[in-house]
Amino acid sequence: xxxxxxxxxxxxxxxxxxxxxxxxxxxxxxxxxxxxxxxxxxxxxxxxxxxxxxxxxxxxxxxxxxxxxxxxxxxxxxxxxxxxxxxxxxxxxxxxxxxxxxxxxxxxxxxxxxxxxxxxxxxxxxxxxxxxxxxxxxxxxxxxxxxxxxxxxxxxxxxxxxxxxxxxxxxxxxxxxxxxxxxxxxxxxxxxxxxxxxxxxxxxxxxxxxxxxxxxxxxxxxxxxxxxxxxxxxxxxxxxxxxxxx
Ligand SMILES: [Ca+2]
Ligand SMILES: [Ca+2]
Numbered sequence: 001x002x003x004x005x006x007x008x009x010x011x012x013x014x015x016x017x018x019x020x021x022x023x024x025x026x027x028x029x030x031x032x033x034x035x036x037x038x039x040x041x042x043x044x045x046x047x048x049x050x051x052x053x054x055x056x057x058x059x060x061x062x063x064x065x066x067x068x069x070x071x072x073x074x075x076x077x078x079x080x081x082x083x084x085x086x087x088x089x090x091x092x093x094x095x096x097x098x099x100x101x102x103x104x105x106x107x108x109x110x111x112x113x114x115x116x117x118x119x120x121x122x123x124x125x126x127x128x129x130x131x132x133x134x135x136x137x138x139x140x141x142x143x144x145x146x147x148x149x150x151x152x153x154x155x156x157x158x159x160x161x162x163x164x165x166x167x168x169x170x171x172x173x174x175x176x177x178x179x180x181x182x183x184x185x186x187x188x189x190x191x192x193x194x195x196x197x198x199x200x201x202x203x204x205x206x207x208x209x210x211x212x213x214x215x216x217x218x219x220x221x222x223x224x225x226x227x228x229x230x231x232x233x234x235x236x237x238x239x240x241x242x243x244x245x246x
Contacts, residue, residue, distance in 0.1 A: 026189070030182040032079040041081055041089070048218030049094035050184070054087055080105075080180035088167045091182075094219060096123075096160030096198065099185035105150040105178045106135060106168065115169045116177075118153040120161035128157040132169070160187040160198055191222050192240035201241050209237050 135149030212220035
Protein backbone atom coordinates (compact mmCIF):
# COMPACT_ATOMS: atom_id res chain seq x y z
CA UNK A 1 0.00 0.00 0.00
CA UNK A 2 1.09 3.58 -0.43
CA UNK A 3 2.34 4.57 2.91
CA UNK A 4 5.70 6.25 2.95
CA UNK A 5 5.14 9.72 1.64
CA UNK A 6 7.59 12.32 0.57
CA UNK A 7 6.07 15.37 -0.85
CA UNK A 8 6.55 18.56 -2.77
CA UNK A 9 10.05 19.18 -3.97
CA UNK A 10 11.37 16.25 -2.00
CA UNK A 11 9.25 13.78 -3.92
CA UNK A 12 12.42 12.05 -5.01
CA UNK A 13 12.82 10.38 -1.66
CA UNK A 14 9.37 8.86 -2.00
CA UNK A 15 10.40 7.31 -5.26
CA UNK A 16 13.43 5.84 -3.52
CA UNK A 17 11.10 4.05 -1.17
CA UNK A 18 8.75 3.20 -3.98
CA UNK A 19 5.89 5.29 -2.69
CA UNK A 20 4.45 8.63 -3.62
CA UNK A 21 1.11 10.30 -3.13
CA UNK A 22 -0.34 13.76 -3.41
CA UNK A 23 -0.44 15.70 -0.17
CA UNK A 24 0.29 19.12 1.26
CA UNK A 25 3.84 20.23 0.61
CA UNK A 26 6.32 19.71 3.39
CA UNK A 27 4.40 16.99 5.24
CA UNK A 28 5.66 13.44 5.70
CA UNK A 29 3.96 10.57 7.50
CA UNK A 30 5.37 7.38 8.96
CA UNK A 31 2.71 4.68 9.06
CA UNK A 32 5.04 1.76 9.91
CA UNK A 33 3.82 -0.05 6.82
CA UNK A 34 7.28 0.86 5.55
CA UNK A 35 8.78 -1.98 7.58
CA UNK A 36 8.16 -5.70 7.76
CA UNK A 37 6.14 -7.04 10.67
CA UNK A 38 8.41 -7.92 13.56
CA UNK A 39 11.05 -5.35 12.66
CA UNK A 40 12.72 -3.76 15.67
CA UNK A 41 12.54 0.01 15.31
CA UNK A 42 15.92 0.66 16.92
CA UNK A 43 18.35 1.88 14.29
CA UNK A 44 15.75 2.15 11.52
CA UNK A 45 15.71 5.22 9.26
CA UNK A 46 12.42 6.15 7.61
CA UNK A 47 11.60 8.93 5.15
CA UNK A 48 15.32 9.12 4.48
CA UNK A 49 15.87 11.42 7.46
CA UNK A 50 14.15 10.10 10.60
CA UNK A 51 16.34 7.63 12.51
CA UNK A 52 14.85 5.81 15.48
CA UNK A 53 16.68 4.77 18.59
CA UNK A 54 15.30 3.46 21.84
CA UNK A 55 16.46 3.56 25.39
CA UNK A 56 15.08 0.36 26.78
CA UNK A 57 15.27 -0.60 30.41
CA UNK A 58 14.03 -4.15 30.57
CA UNK A 59 12.44 -5.20 27.33
CA UNK A 60 13.25 -5.70 23.69
CA UNK A 61 13.11 -2.86 21.16
CA UNK A 62 9.62 -1.74 20.13
CA UNK A 63 8.61 -3.70 17.07
CA UNK A 64 6.35 -3.20 14.09
CA UNK A 65 3.16 -5.27 14.35
CA UNK A 66 -0.15 -5.60 12.58
CA UNK A 67 -1.99 -7.71 15.10
CA UNK A 68 -1.72 -9.01 18.64
CA UNK A 69 -1.56 -6.19 21.16
CA UNK A 70 -3.34 -4.10 20.18
CA UNK A 71 -5.48 -6.08 17.82
CA UNK A 72 -6.65 -4.41 14.62
CA UNK A 73 -8.96 -1.52 15.27
CA UNK A 74 -7.96 2.12 15.31
CA UNK A 75 -4.61 1.01 13.94
CA UNK A 76 -5.75 -2.16 12.29
CA UNK A 77 -5.70 -0.97 8.71
CA UNK A 78 -1.95 -1.32 8.69
CA UNK A 79 1.12 -1.69 10.80
CA UNK A 80 1.84 0.19 14.04
CA UNK A 81 4.65 0.23 16.53
CA UNK A 82 4.23 -1.65 19.80
CA UNK A 83 6.39 -1.00 22.84
CA UNK A 84 6.50 -1.53 26.57
CA UNK A 85 5.94 1.27 29.06
CA UNK A 86 9.58 1.61 29.99
CA UNK A 87 10.64 2.28 26.41
CA UNK A 88 11.85 5.76 25.56
CA UNK A 89 11.81 6.38 21.82
CA UNK A 90 14.09 8.96 20.23
CA UNK A 91 13.90 10.09 16.59
CA UNK A 92 16.87 11.99 15.20
CA UNK A 93 15.94 14.16 12.23
CA UNK A 94 18.48 14.93 9.50
CA UNK A 95 15.83 17.27 8.07
CA UNK A 96 14.37 19.34 10.92
CA UNK A 97 10.66 19.84 11.41
CA UNK A 98 8.39 22.41 13.02
CA UNK A 99 5.45 20.17 13.91
CA UNK A 100 5.11 16.54 15.00
CA UNK A 101 1.87 14.60 15.48
CA UNK A 102 1.74 11.07 16.92
CA UNK A 103 -1.25 8.76 17.34
CA UNK A 104 -1.08 6.45 20.35
CA UNK A 105 -3.01 3.74 22.16
CA UNK A 106 -2.44 2.40 25.67
CA UNK A 107 -3.59 -0.73 27.44
CA UNK A 108 -4.10 0.91 30.81
CA UNK A 109 -7.27 -0.09 32.61
CA UNK A 110 -7.35 3.32 34.30
CA UNK A 111 -6.31 5.30 31.30
CA UNK A 112 -7.04 8.67 32.83
CA UNK A 113 -3.92 8.08 34.93
CA UNK A 114 -1.63 7.68 31.94
CA UNK A 115 0.09 10.42 30.05
CA UNK A 116 2.03 10.41 26.85
CA UNK A 117 5.07 12.70 26.80
CA UNK A 118 6.28 14.20 23.54
CA UNK A 119 9.19 16.60 23.31
CA UNK A 120 11.21 18.33 20.62
CA UNK A 121 14.89 19.20 20.84
CA UNK A 122 17.03 21.80 19.07
CA UNK A 123 20.25 20.89 17.30
CA UNK A 124 22.18 21.50 20.54
CA UNK A 125 19.93 19.09 22.42
CA UNK A 126 18.03 21.71 24.39
CA UNK A 127 14.30 21.17 24.81
CA UNK A 128 12.28 23.45 22.55
CA UNK A 129 8.85 22.11 23.37
CA UNK A 130 7.36 19.56 25.75
CA UNK A 131 3.78 18.38 25.80
CA UNK A 132 1.97 15.80 27.89
CA UNK A 133 -1.49 14.57 27.29
CA UNK A 134 -4.08 11.96 28.09
CA UNK A 135 -5.88 9.62 25.74
CA UNK A 136 -9.13 11.12 24.56
CA UNK A 137 -10.92 8.25 22.84
CA UNK A 138 -11.92 5.05 24.65
CA UNK A 139 -12.28 1.55 23.44
CA UNK A 140 -9.81 1.25 20.59
CA UNK A 141 -7.71 -1.31 22.43
CA UNK A 142 -8.70 -4.96 22.03
CA UNK A 143 -11.77 -6.39 23.66
CA UNK A 144 -9.77 -7.94 26.47
CA UNK A 145 -9.16 -4.44 27.82
CA UNK A 146 -12.30 -2.59 26.89
CA UNK A 147 -11.54 0.63 28.73
CA UNK A 148 -8.28 1.23 26.99
CA UNK A 149 -7.89 4.42 25.05
CA UNK A 150 -6.25 6.34 22.24
CA UNK A 151 -5.16 9.87 21.61
CA UNK A 152 -3.05 12.13 19.47
CA UNK A 153 -0.14 14.21 20.73
CA UNK A 154 1.17 17.26 18.89
CA UNK A 155 4.20 19.46 19.39
CA UNK A 156 4.91 22.62 17.44
CA UNK A 157 7.90 24.95 17.49
CA UNK A 158 8.89 28.04 15.56
CA UNK A 159 12.48 26.88 15.96
CA UNK A 160 13.54 23.80 13.96
CA UNK A 161 13.19 20.50 15.84
CA UNK A 162 16.09 18.14 15.22
CA UNK A 163 15.19 15.40 17.68
CA UNK A 164 11.92 14.03 19.02
CA UNK A 165 11.50 12.06 22.23
CA UNK A 166 8.43 10.16 23.32
CA UNK A 167 7.53 8.13 26.37
CA UNK A 168 4.65 7.22 28.63
CA UNK A 169 4.29 8.07 32.30
CA UNK A 170 2.46 6.67 35.29
CA UNK A 171 2.20 3.05 34.33
CA UNK A 172 -0.25 2.25 37.10
CA UNK A 173 -1.81 -0.59 35.18
CA UNK A 174 -0.54 -0.12 31.66
CA UNK A 175 2.11 -2.42 30.30
CA UNK A 176 2.35 -1.52 26.64
CA UNK A 177 1.47 1.05 24.04
CA UNK A 178 1.10 1.37 20.30
CA UNK A 179 1.99 4.39 18.21
CA UNK A 180 1.12 5.10 14.61
CA UNK A 181 0.93 7.81 11.98
CA UNK A 182 3.85 10.00 13.01
CA UNK A 183 3.40 13.14 10.94
CA UNK A 184 6.20 15.64 10.40
CA UNK A 185 5.95 19.13 8.97
CA UNK A 186 9.37 19.88 7.58
CA UNK A 187 10.98 23.22 8.31
CA UNK A 188 12.38 23.42 4.78
CA UNK A 189 10.31 25.09 2.06
CA UNK A 190 11.52 22.89 -0.81
CA UNK A 191 14.14 20.40 -1.91
CA UNK A 192 16.85 23.05 -1.98
CA UNK A 193 16.18 24.44 1.50
CA UNK A 194 18.52 22.04 3.26
CA UNK A 195 20.12 24.28 5.89
CA UNK A 196 19.29 27.03 8.32
CA UNK A 197 17.81 29.51 7.97
CA UNK A 198 14.86 27.42 6.80
CA UNK A 199 12.20 29.14 4.76
CA UNK A 200 14.89 30.77 2.61
CA UNK A 201 17.47 29.48 0.16
CA UNK A 202 20.98 30.83 0.34
CA UNK A 203 24.61 29.77 0.16
CA UNK A 204 24.24 27.60 3.28
CA UNK A 205 21.83 25.41 1.34
CA UNK A 206 24.34 25.04 -1.50
CA UNK A 207 27.00 23.94 0.97
CA UNK A 208 24.57 21.50 2.57
CA UNK A 209 23.59 20.06 -0.80
CA UNK A 210 27.20 19.59 -1.87
CA UNK A 211 27.95 17.88 1.42
CA UNK A 212 24.94 15.58 1.13
CA UNK A 213 25.77 14.87 -2.51
CA UNK A 214 29.34 13.98 -1.62
CA UNK A 215 28.16 11.68 1.16
CA UNK A 216 25.49 10.19 -1.12
CA UNK A 217 22.86 11.11 1.43
CA UNK A 218 19.17 10.64 0.52
CA UNK A 219 18.80 14.39 1.09
CA UNK A 220 20.71 15.03 -2.13
CA UNK A 221 19.13 12.24 -4.19
CA UNK A 222 16.50 14.56 -5.63
CA UNK A 223 15.88 13.10 -9.07
CA UNK A 224 15.78 9.83 -10.96
CA UNK A 225 17.63 7.57 -11.13
CA UNK A 226 17.18 7.26 -7.38
CA UNK A 227 19.92 5.56 -5.49
CA UNK A 228 22.31 7.25 -7.90
CA UNK A 229 23.79 10.69 -7.30
CA UNK A 230 24.37 12.31 -10.65
CA UNK A 231 23.85 15.48 -12.66
CA UNK A 232 20.07 15.04 -12.61
CA UNK A 233 20.12 15.60 -8.85
CA UNK A 234 22.17 18.75 -9.31
CA UNK A 235 19.70 20.05 -11.90
CA UNK A 236 16.80 19.33 -9.56
CA UNK A 237 18.55 21.17 -6.75
CA UNK A 238 19.29 24.15 -8.97
CA UNK A 239 15.68 24.27 -10.17
CA UNK A 240 14.38 24.28 -6.59
CA UNK A 241 17.02 26.78 -5.57
CA UNK A 242 16.04 29.02 -8.46
CA UNK A 243 12.36 28.74 -7.57
CA UNK A 244 13.16 29.87 -4.05
CA UNK A 245 10.88 29.89 -1.05
CA UNK A 246 7.42 31.44 -1.10
CA1 LIG B 1 17.87 27.50 3.94
CA1 LIG C 1 19.42 10.55 -8.17
